[in-house]
Structure formats: C-alpha cells, structure tokens
Amino acid sequence: xxxSPKACRLVASYSMALGLSYLAIGALxxxxxxxxxxxxxxxxxxxxxxxxxxxxFGALSSMVIGLVFLYPVGLxxxxxxxIAFVLxxxxxxxxxxxxxxxxxxxxxxxxxxxxxxxxxAFPRPEVWLFLFSLPLALASWxxxxxxxxxxxxxxxxxxx
Amino acid sequence: xxxGEPGLEIYMVEKRYELIGRIVSxxxxxxxxxxxxxxxxxxxxHRTLGIPIFFTLLWALFTFTFEVSAPLSDLIxxxxxxxxxxxxxxxxxxxxxxxxxDGVCAGVGSVLVFVPPIFLLFLGLAxxxxxxxxxxAAFVLDRVLYKxxxxxxxxxxxxxxxxxxxPAIMATRTIDSEEDRLLTILVSPLVSCSARxxxxxxxAGAVLGSYATIGVYSMYILGIGLALAxxxxxxxxxxxxxxxxxxxxxxxxxxxxxxxxxxxxHMYERGILFLRKAxxxxxxxMLVVWFLATHPWSATVGGQVIEASYMAMLGRALEPFFRPxxxxxxxxxxxxxxxxxxxIVVETLxxxxxxxxxxxxxxxxxxxxxxxxxxxxxxxxxxxPCVATMGAVYSETNSLKWTLFTVIYGLVLAYALAFIVxxxxxxxx
Numbered sequence: 001x002x003x004s005p006k007a008c009r010l011v012a013s014y015s016m017a018l019g020l021s022y023l024a025i026g027a028l029x030x031x032x033x034x035x036x037x038x039x040x041x042x043x044x045x046x047x048x049x050x051x052x053x054x055x056x057f058g059a060l061s062s063m064v065i066g067l068v069f070l071y072p073v074g075l076x077x078x079x080x081x082x083i084a085f086v087l088x089x090x091x092x093x094x095x096x097x098x099x100x101x102x103x104x105x106x107x108x109x110x111x112x113x114x115x116x117x118x119x120x121a122f123p124r125p126e127v128w129l130f131l132f133s134l135p136l137a138l139a140s141w142x143x144x145x146x147x148x149x150x151x152x153x154x155x156x157x158x159x160x
Numbered sequence: 161x162x163x164g165e166p167g168l169e170i171y172m173v174e175k176r177y178e179l180i181g182r183i184v185s186x187x188x189x190x191x192x193x194x195x196x197x198x199x200x201x202x203x204x205x206h207r208t209l210g211i212p213i214f215f216t217l218l219w220a221l222f223t224f225t226f227e228v229s230a231p232l233s234d235l236i237x238x239x240x241x242x243x244x245x246x247x248x249x250x251x252x253x254x255x256x257x258x259x260x261x262d263g264v265c266a267g268v269g270s271v272l273v274f275v276p277p278i279f280l281l282f283l284g285l286a287x288x289x290x291x292x293x294x295x296x297a298a299f300v301l302d303r304v305l306y307k308x309x310x311x312x313x314x315x316x317x318x319x320x321x322x323x324x325x326x327p328a329i330m331a332t333r334t335i336d337s338e339e340d341r342l343l344t345i346l347v348s349p350l351v352s353c354s355a356r357x358x359x360x361x362x363x364a365g366a367v368l369g370s371y372a373t374i375g376v377y378s379m380y381i382l383g384i385g386l387a388l389a390x391x392x393x394x395x396x397x398x399x400x401x402x403x404x405x406x407x408x409x410x411x412x413x414x415x416x417x418x419x420x421x422x423x424x425x426h427m428y429e430r431g432i433l434f435l436r437k438a439x440x441x442x443x444x445x446m447l448v449v450w451f452l453a454t455h456p457w458s459a460t461v462g463g464q465v466i467e468a469s470y471m472a473m474l475g476r477a478l479e480p481f482f483r484p485x486x487x488x489x490x491x492x493x494x495x496x497x498x499x500x501x502x503x504i505v506v507e508t509l510x511x512x513x514x515x516x517x518x519x520x521x522x523x524x525x526x527x528x529x530x531x532x533x534x535x536x537x538x539x540x541x542x543x544x545p546c547v548a549t550m551g552a553v554y555s556e557t558n559s560l561k562w563t564l565f566t567v568i569y570g571l572v573l574a575y576a577l578a579f580i581v582x583x584x585x586x587x588x589x
Contacts, residue, residue: 084199109231
C-alpha cells in the first residue's frame with residue numbers, strides 16, 4: 001500500500017467532506033424526530049424532499065457513518081493504515097444507500113398493490129451521499145486490493 | 161483474546177502467543193504488510209467506534225428485513241384473501257366454507273405473510289456471518305456483555321432470536337460453557353421474535369397514533385434490555401450461575417466474500433424451521449381457534465355470535481386474573497392462544513372481535529387504551545414462549561425443571577411489568 005502524499009491528502013479531504021455531510025444530515029434528521037415526537041404542534045424542523053421526520057435510528061446511523069469518515073485525520077500525516085476508516089465508511093455508505101433504494105422501490109410496489117398507482121418517493125439524502133461516496137470507494141478499494149499484488153515479498157527468514 | 165478474570169485457559173493462551181511472538185521476532189525481519197483483514201479490523205474492533213458500527217449494521221439489517229419484504233407480504237395476503245373469497249363463494253356448506261375461508265385461509269395466510277421478512281432476516285444474518293463480521297461483533301460486545309453477566313458468544317443466538325427463538329436456542333450449542341449456555345437459553349425468549357411483530361404493529365397502530373413506530377421499536381429495545389437485566393439477575397442470585405466466568409477466546413476468521421450458495425443455504429436452513437412450524441403447529445392451532453370460536457354452531461349462528469362460543473366461555477373464566485391489567489376476555493383469549501404460537505394472536509383477535517382484518521385496528525382501539533395497549537404489547541413480548549420455543553428449551557437443556565422455570569418466570573415478569581405500565585400510565589394520564 002503506497003499512497004503518495006498528494007493522494008493521501010485528497011482521500012482525507014474527500015472523506016472529511018463526506019463525513020461532515022453525513023453528520024449534518026444525521027443531525028437534521030435527529031432534530032426532525034425530536035420535533036415530531038415532542039413538539040408535534042411545531043412540526044418537523046426542516047422539510048426537504050426525501051428527508052425523513054420520524055426515523056430516529058436512521059439518523060443515528062448517518063451520524064455514525066459521518067464519524068467513521070471523519071476519523072482518518074492521520075492520512076494528512078501519511079499514516080496510510082488509516083485508509084481503513086475510508087474503506088469501512090464506504091461499506092456503511094453503500095449498505096445504507098442500497099437498502100434505502102430497495103426500500104423506496106418496495107414502498108412503490110406496495111402502493112401499486114394497494115391500488116394507489118406506482119409512486120416512487122424522493123430518494124433520501126443518504127442515497128445521494130452514497131452516490132457521492134462511489135468515486136472515493138472505487139479509488140480506495142482499488143488501491144488497497146491492487147496494492148496486495150504490488151506488495152514486496154515477505155521478509156526472508158533469518159538463518160537457514 | 162478474552163477478557164475477564166485470568167483463568168488457566170487465558171493464561172495458557174497468553175503464554176502460547178508470547179512464545180510465538182518471541183520466535184517470530186527472532187526469525188522474521190521487517191514489517192509484515194497489512195492485509196485487508198488487518199485494515200478492516202482496525203475499524204470494526206475499534207474501542208470507540210466498534211459498538212456504534214455494530215448497532216448501525218443491526219439497524220441496516222432490520223430496515224432491509226422489514227421494509228424490503230413489505231410488498232412480498234402484501235402479495236401473500238392478497239392471494240390468501242382471494243382464496244378465502246373463492247371458498248366462501250363456491251363451497252355450498254356454510255360450515256365447510258367457514259372452516260376453509262376463516263380457519264385455513266385466513267389463519268394460515270396471516271402467518272405466511274411473515275415468511276418474507278423472516279427469510280430476509282436470516283439472509284442478512286448469513287451475510288454478516290459468512291463475511292466474518294459476526295465474530296468481530298461478538299468480540300466487541302463481549303466487553304459489555306461480560307459486565308452484564310453474559311458472554312460474547314451469546315450475541316449470535318440473541319441476534320437469531322429476532323427472527324425466531326427456536327433457532328436462537330439451538331444456536332447456543334456454540335457456547336462451550338454449560339452455565340453460560342443455559343443462561344443464554346433462559347434469556348433468549350425475551351428477545352422479540354418476528355412472530356410478535358404483527359401484534360405490535362396492530363396494537364401500536366390502533367392505540368398509539370403517531371407514537372406507533374417508537375412503540376414498536378421500544379419492544380425490541382425492551383426485549384434486549386430485559387434479556388441483559390435478567391442475565392445479570394440470574395448470575396448474581398442463582399447459585400448455579402455463580403462462580404468462575406468463562407472468558408471469551410475466539411479466533412477471528414479472515415474477512416471473506418460470501419458465496420450466494422452458502423447464503424441461500426443458511427437462509428433456507430433457518431427459515432424452513434418457521435415454515436415447518438407454520439405447516440404444523442400453527443395450522444393445527446388455527447383449526448382449534450376456528451372450532452372454539454364457531455361452536456356450538458347453532459348458539460353462535462355459525463360463528464356470528466362470538467359471545468356464545470366456547471372461546472368466550474374460556475375467556476370469561478380467565479378474565480378476572482387480567483382485569484388489573486385492563487384486558488377483557490377477548491384480549492385474554494388471544495393471549496391464551498398466543499401460547500401455542502405468537503403468530504396467531506392477531507388472527508385470534510380478529511375471530512373473537514368478529515371483524516375482518518381491515519377493521520381489526522378499529523375494533524382493538526375500542527378494547528384498549530394507549531396505556532393498556534402498551535401494557536398488552538409488553539405482556540406479549542415477555543410472557544411464556546410459544547410451544548415450539550418451549551420444546552426447543554426442553555430439548556437443549558434436557559431438563560423439565562429449567563423449561564418450567566423459563567415458562568413461570570416469563571409469566572411472572574410479563575404480569576409484573578404490564579402492571580407497572582398500567583399503574584405508571586394511569587398516574588401520567
């Protein structure tokens with residue numbers, strides 16, 4: 001595994017941007033839940049297309065993904081093993097992105113079966129963030145998996 | 161490696177790895193390159209992030225299970241409704257038409273709608289297991305579970321309990337220590353299985369209004385919380401469980417890409433247990449429910465006058481015991497049949513209330529208040545496990561004593577907590 005200093009900083013910056021985005025979205029969803037449950041007369045704090053107002057655990061999950069993306073600060077100092085946080089962040093982002101897309105399609109199908117016509121809900125912000133995370137995922141995974149082939153051979157045993 | 165009091169096992173393992181480390185440092189020069197497993201373990205086993213990541217993936221599993229399976233469940237429900245209508249229109253004898261439409265189709269159909277979420281749950285668990293992540297989850301949670309009287313390896317059976325308590329109890333075979341295994345068996349039925357979900361969805365939707373979602377998910381959290389609390393209680397009060405704790409020693413497998421074949425095999429192995437249960441116990445139980453609700457045939461006018469049925473007589477006999485909880489005889493009868501299989505509670509409610517599925521929520525809202533409705537959900541979560549689970553407990557413990565203990569403590573705990581909910585709820589409203 002041999003990222004150049006420039007590549008390390010680029011990966012770190014991209015990861016941090018994604019981390020802050022996930023954290024912000026998670027916080028907004030959490031605040032929406034708090035308002036919906038404890039201040040119902042006030043209504044949701046933020047009404048954006050696709051932003052849920054009653055998904056507490058989805059909000060917390062987004063914040064966890066954000067934290068994972070924010071962790072690899074060591075990449076700025078070329079601590080290359082911290083690319084691990086980027087890898088796991090992309091796994092979590094992909095997992096939720098795919099699941100939310102499948103859930104939207106399932107809801108549309110349920111609506112069709114109930115006679116309400118095919119209505120696909122506006123994608124959640126996490127789906128868009130998943131799409132934005134794809135270039136980072138592609139680059140970091142290709143580097144790590146490709147690096148296994150470029151790794152120097154295991155050190156020779158001492159003695160015979 | 162394991163945590164907890166150093167025992168002989170831990171000591172031996174530590175010495176073994178110390179020796180390996182000394183040999184490796186003498187014969188290997190340079191740094192071993194980091195593998196993909198090393199990198200991923202840096203995050204999945206992280207002291208701070210490990211547990212939040214576990215709960216995040218668990219949430220992903222639930223979202224996948226319940227939301228993606230919804231249209232498949234809807235299709236099954238539509239099919240059985242159509243079959244029931246066909247039976248009513250084409251079978252000349254009213255009794256046989258009622259048996260087929262209300263007993264078989266409505267009864268079994270209401271159970272089979274849960275096949276998609278159960279199979280998807282087992283698929284999700286198989287993915288977590290075959291990739292190698294579940295072993296990491298057990299390791300990360302061992303730190304917390306140990307303080308609560310359980311064991312890292314108890315995690316996997318408890319996770320399986322979200323699908324069905326039967327495979328969860330069978331999965332305790334992976335726990336080496338007999339005491340830890342028995343403790344996990346005793347608390348596993350407290351984990352909310354998928355059979356209870358239709359009850360929560362119905363009651364929460366009927367009486368909790370906009371708090372329905374949080375009401376349903378609170379049952380899952382309550383179940384886990386109670387399992388941990390009871391494990392701690394049993395370990396600190398029962399002499400059988402006191403004594404040397406087994407520390408977790410686990411070899412973490414390399415991360416691997418699972419094959420579709422193994423995933424489907426795992427999903428099938430665990431899911432088929434539910435199908436067998438549906439085809440035998442639940443089918444038989446629904447026939448009994450139908451019989452008790454429609455007979456005496458003349459007195460009930462073919463099931464139209466439920467109050468004159470054998471089921472009503474049974475419910476009224478038990479009602480006094482449940483009056484402090486605010487449950488009337490119809491709720492009591494539903495709980496009674498829930499002993500056979502939790503899946504039939506909803507259908508039994510429909511039968512005793514004499515309404516179709518679509519009108520059931522309205523009927524439930526007339527019988528239960530938000531407080532008594534929540535108490536009913538809590539009671540359903542905790543009280544005696546179903547017949548199949550009791551059978552699994554007996555077969556895994558080989559002890560009538562522990563099986564009866566599971567039944568009795570469940571009933572007592574359910575009544576006590578439901579009563580507390582009713583009292584607190586009355587004070588707050």
